[in-house]
Amino acid sequence: MSHPQVVLKVEDLSVSFGAGVERFSAVRGISFDIAAGKTLCLVGESGSGKSVSAMALLGLLPPASTSIQARRITLHGESLLDMRPSRMREVRGGEIAFIFQDPMTSLNPALTVGFQITEAIRLHRKESAGAARRLALDMLERVRISDGAQRLECYPHQLSGGMRQRVMIAMALACRPKVLIADEPTTALDVTVQAQILALIDELKHEFGTAVLLITHDFGVVAEMADEVAIMYAGEIVESGPVSDIFDAPSHGYTAGLLAALPKAREGQRLVEIPGSLPRRGRPQTGCVFAPRCAFSTQDCQVAQPVPVQLTAGHTTRCLNHTTIRLGPVAQAEVAHG
Numbered sequence: 001m002s003h004p005q006v007v008l009k010v011e012d013l014s015v016s017f018g019a020g021v022e023r024f025s026a027v028r029g030i031s032f033d034i035a036a037g038k039t040l041c042l043v044g045e046s047g048s049g050k051s052v053s054a055m056a057l058l059g060l061l062p063p064a065s066t067s068i069q070a071r072r073i074t075l076h077g078e079s080l081l082d083m084r085p086s087r088m089r090e091v092r093g094g095e096i097a098f099i100f101q102d103p104m105t106s107l108n109p110a111l112t113v114g115f116q117i118t119e120a121i122r123l124h125r126k127e128s129a130g131a132a133r134r135l136a137l138d139m140l141e142r143v144r145i146s147d148g149a150q151r152l153e154c155y156p157h158q159l160s161g162g163m164r165q166r167v168m169i170a171m172a173l174a175c176r177p178k179v180l181i182a183d184e185p186t187t188a189l190d191v192t193v194q195a196q197i198l199a200l201i202d203e204l205k206h207e208f209g210t211a212v213l214l215i216t217h218d219f220g221v222v223a224e225m226a227d228e229v230a231i232m233y234a235g236e237i238v239e240s241g242p243v244s245d246i247f248d249a250p251s252h253g254y255t256a257g258l259l260a261a262l263p264k265a266r267e268g269q270r271l272v273e274i275p276g277s278l279p280r281r282g283r284p285q286t287g288c289v290f291a292p293r294c295a296f297s298t299q300d301c302q303v304a305q306p307v308p309v310q311l312t313a314g315h316t317t318r319c320l321n322h323t324t325i326r327l328g329p330v331a332q333a334e335v336a337h338g
Contacts, residue, residue, distance in 0.1 A: 004035035007211040008057075008096075008179050012071040015049070015056045026052045028235045034179065034211040034228075039202075041222045041243075042215045043258070044232035047278050050215045051101075053232075054181050058092050076178065094124035097172035101184040103164035107156040114152025117171045124175040139170035143200055162193035169197065173204055180205070183215045198225055219262055223247065228314070231255045234278055234289045241315030251311055251322040253294035288320065296321045 015027040027049040034040045042050045055061050056068050057080065073080045075095060083091070092098075100106040108116060117139065118132040127135065133152070140148035143166040156164055165185060172180060182201060186194035202225060205212050214225055222229055222243065230240040231254060239252040250256045257274040276293040279285070288294070291301040298321060306318040319325065 004037055006033045006035050007076060008213070009033040009072060009074045010057065010070065011073070012069075013053060013056065013073065014069045015052055015061070016067045017065055026235055027056065030230075030232070030235075030237045032228075032230050032237065032240065034213055036178075036209045036211055037206060038227040039205065039212040039214055039225050040228045040230060041226040042213060042230050042232055043217060043219070043222060045217055045278070048232045049235040050232055051183050054098070054183060054213060054215060057181070058096060058098065059088060060092075060098075090124070093120055093172075093177075094175050095177055096179040096181065097175065097177035099165075099168050099172050099180070099182040099185045101187050103161070103168045104156060106168060107164060109156055112153055112155055113159070113167045114154075117152070117167070117174060120171050121174050135174060136170070139174045140167075142173075142204070143167075143170045144196065145170070162189055162197070165189060165193075165197055166200075169200060169204075173208070173210075176208055177210060179211045179213065181213045181215070184217075185214075186218075186221070194221075201225070219258065231258070236289060236318065238290065238319070239317045241312070245312065245315045249311075249315075251315070251317040251325055252290075252319040253296045253321070253325060254290045256325050257293070257295065288318070296325055 010033065011031045012029050013027060013031070014025070014029055016023055016025045018024050030053060032040060042053070044050055052061070057073060061068070070081060075091065080088070080091070107113065114133070114136060117136040118129070121127050121132040121135050122129070125132075136152060137148040140151060145151055145163060145166055151159070151163070159167065169185070180201070185201070186197055189197065198221060201212065204210065214221070216222060226243040228241065229243050229246040230237045231246070231252065232238070233254045239246065239250065239255045246255060247259070250259055254274075257272075260272040261274060263271060274293055279289060279292070287302045287304060288297070288306050291297045294301065300320055304320060306320050308316045308318055309322060310316050311322065
C-alpha cells in the first residue's frame with residue numbers, strides 16, 4: 001500500500017521576537033509534515049504558538065523584530081527558507097493558501113469581494129479578467145453561496161460572518177493550492193455554519209488533494225477533521241500522532257488534561273480544569289515546561305528535560321511519565337482529582 005506524498009515538511013522550527021534580554025521565544029524546535037489529501041490539526045490553548053508557527057512558514061511575521069530558524073522547511077522538496085522574494089510571492093496564495101481567523105479584518109473593506117477573488121486568480125493563475133470572473137463564480141458556487149454574480153459586487157460588510165468566511169475559503173482554494181492553512185476558520189460562527197464550513201474544507205481537500213494544516217483548540221473539530229494531531233504547549237509540540245492514538249491513548253499530561261477538561265454529556269459531572277496558566281517565556285527553562293501544571297508530575301519532571309519518545313508508528317510524546325498517563329480519559333480525570 002503506497003503512502004500519500006508528503007507535501008509540506010517542517011523540521012526543528014524556532015521563532016523568537018526581540019533581542020538580548022528582551023528576546024521572547026515563541027516557538028521552540030517544532031517538527032511536522034503533512035501529506036497530500038490529509039489534515040494535520042495543530043492544537044493548544046491561546047498563546048501556545050500555533051498561529052506564529054503557521055505565519056513563520058510564509059514569512060508573514062515582521063522581519064525586523066523576528067528571528068526564524070529551522071533545519072528544513074520544504075514544499076514538495078523546495079526549500080522555503082532561502083526562497084527568493086519573487087518566488088515566495090508566487091507561493092503565498094498560489095501554492096500555500098491561508099485562511100485567517102477573522103475574515104472581516106482579512107478582506108479589504110474598500111474593495112468588492114469579486115475584485116479580491118479575481119485579483120488572486122489573475123495574479124497566481126495568469127487568467128484573463130473574464131476567465132477569472134467565471135472561476136470566481138464557480139468557486140462561490142462550490143462554497144455554497146447563492147446568487148454568485150450579485151455577491152461578487154458586494155463589499156465585505158454587506159455579507160454575514162458565515163458568508164465572509166466562505167468567501168475567504170473560495171479565495172484560498174481558487175488557485176488550487178498544494179497546502180491550505182486554516183487558522184481557527186470557524187471562530188465566532190454558529191454551530192450550523194461551523195459544521196458546513198468544516199465539511200466544505202474536507203470535501204475540497206479530497207477533491208483537489210490539498211494538504212491541510214488546521215489550527216484549533218476545539219477537540220470536536222479535531223475529532224471530525226484530523227488525520228494527524230500535534231498538541232502544542234508553550235511553544236513546543238509535546239505530543240503528536242494519529243487522531244485515534246491521541247484520543248484513545250494520550251501520553252502527555254497536557255493532552256490528558258485537555259481531554260479530561262472536555263464538557264461531559266452527563267449532567268452533574270464536574271468540569272475538570274487544568275490549574276495555573278502558561279509560563280512566562282524568555283527565561284531559562286529547566287525540566288518539563290508543563291510540569292508546574294501537570295497532575296502526573298514527579299520530582300524528575302522538575303529538573304529533567306524530556307526528549308521525544310516514539311511510542312508507536314507516528315505517535316511521539318515528550319513526557320517522562322507517559323507509561324502512567326496512558327490510562328484512558330476516565331482514569332486520567334480520576335487521577336487529576338486525586
